[in-house]
Amino acid sequence: MFTSGTTGNPKGVEISHCNYISASASYIQRVSMHPDWQQLKQETANNTSPIRVLGALGMHHILGQRSCSVIFPKLGVPLYLLCQPTQQNILDAVEKFKISDAIVRSSMLTEIANNTTLDLGRKLSSLRRLEACAAPMGQPTKTTLEQLGVGRVTRVWGLTELGLITGHDMMACSTSESVGELHANFEGKVTDPNESTRIVERGAIGDIWIRSTSRSTGYYQNADANIEVSGADGWFSTGDVGFVDDEGMWYIVDRKKDLIKANGNHVAPTELEAILLRHPDIVDVGIVGVAVNQDEGPRAYIVKAVNSVLSVTDVHHFIIDKVAPYKYLSGGVSFIPNIPRNSNGKILRVQLRELAKTELGHSQGHYHGIGGTFLAVQTPVFIH
Numbered sequence: 001m002f003t004s005g006t007t008g009n010p011k012g013v014e015i016s017h018c019n020y021i022s023a024s025a026s027y028i029q030r031v032s033m034h035p036d037w038q039q040l041k042q043e044t045a046n047n048t049s050p051i052r053v054l055g056a057l058g059m060h061h062i063l064g065q066r067s068c069s070v071i072f073p074k075l076g077v078p079l080y081l082l083c084q085p086t087q088q089n090i091l092d093a094v095e096k097f098k099i100s101d102a103i104v105r106s107s108m109l110t111e112i113a114n115n116t117t118l119d120l121g122r123k124l125s126s127l128r129r130l131e132a133c134a135a136p137m138g139q140p141t142k143t144t145l146e147q148l149g150v151g152r153v154t155r156v157w158g159l160t161e162l163g164l165i166t167g168h169d170m171m172a173c174s175t176s177e178s179v180g181e182l183h184a185n186f187e188g189k190v191t192d193p194n195e196s197t198r199i200v201e202r203g204a205i206g207d208i209w210i211r212s213t214s215r216s217t218g219y220y221q222n223a224d225a226n227i228e229v230s231g232a233d234g235w236f237s238t239g240d241v242g243f244v245d246d247e248g249m250w251y252i253v254d255r256k257k258d259l260i261k262a263n264g265n266h267v268a269p270t271e272l273e274a275i276l277l278r279h280p281d282i283v284d285v286g287i288v289g290v291a292v293n294q295d296e297g298p299r300a301y302i303v304k305a306v307n308s309v310l311s312v313t314d315v316h317h318f319i320i321d322k323v324a325p326y327k328y329l330s331g332g333v334s335f336i337p338n339i340p341r342n343s344n345g346k347i348l349r350v351q352l353r354e355l356a357k358t359e360l361g362h363s364q365g366h367y368h369g370i371g372g373t374f375l376a377v378q379t380p381v382f383i384h
Helices: 017-032 037-046 062-075 087-097 106-113 139-147 223-229 269-276 312-319 349-360
Strands: 053-055 079-081 101-105 129-133 152-155 157-159 163-167 186-192 195-199 206-212 236-244 250-255 260-262 265-267 282-292 295-304 333-335
Touching: 017 062, 017 163, 053 062, 053 087, 062 079, 062 101, 062 163, 087 101, 087 106, 101 106, 106 129, 106 139, 129 139, 139 152, 163 186, 186 236, 223 236, 250 269, 260 282, 260 295, 265 269, 269 282, 269 295, 269 312, 282 349, 295 349, 312 333
Parallel strands: 053 079, 053 101, 101 129, 129 152, 295 333
Antiparallel strands: 157 163, 186 195, 186 206, 206 236, 236 250, 260 265, 282 295
16 A cells, blocks of 8 residues: 655555554454444345445555455445445435445545525435544534535544544544544644653643554565654654543644645645635645745635636635634735645645745745745735
């Protein structure tokens, strides 16, 4: 299996039998140990309220592969596989086969939630549970889908190197932006970004480390990458920044390499993307950091709705009363036909950074994520 390659070249991940089985068993245990599971299976056997799972993730995706080949066959429930998991195919399958449960890419769920041309309430009426994976999902997407009649929309979190790490109670309603609790066979800790040996208090944001028997054996022919992610006593550096609350629920802020440092503060691109997606004329968006007056600031790449007259000024006005000043789009706004994404729906920020270099030019200095490159950007004048 290969990593997503959102910040650089994809890395080959060596998957062992132990890794594969352990990661699959963790998901199976979360579901099968639930008190209501046997009742749901009985209803399925009686065909009164059957469980029907949609396989909407490709086999190249680590969860898609395991859920189709091990997890749901082991759970003994019907699984419907999609050869081409497009928006239309997903909606048609849910409606035709009365799908009750599905795991879908977050970007696809956002696309579905923003679709105003279809009777989504009718098409999604059979869904009791949706799990969003592969990338962060904004709260507006979750709210919209639940208002359309989907019983529960939750987030899960995992890595190619570890499998699915967290999940929610399958019958509980989650109102937070948490990705859930750690699965069985997983240990987690959050450390100080500047001192990896110091564990921070609960609620404090830091670097997330995981230890598990589900961990892969390493990156294929990439010793440097193996050293980079390996800590003492078997801990694995996930590359994600987040926190855990007092109830043991985990929250992902963003990928560490994607964070933008503006005025000494960290800005998460996913936070700004979620806010901008609330605008009815914004179909898709990707945020990257660019250099601004010897500092760094967010630059937004936006896909407008068809026939939209949305302007750069409109975008700035939309966001300035929703975030702190250091999170303003000081790196500018650019409208493009589409946001580059990989096959799992993750934004390819490395391509957006290359686009920024093309649009804004070069000079000496430093640019986030690309050593030796500086992008000169004029700070926009914000009108309050």
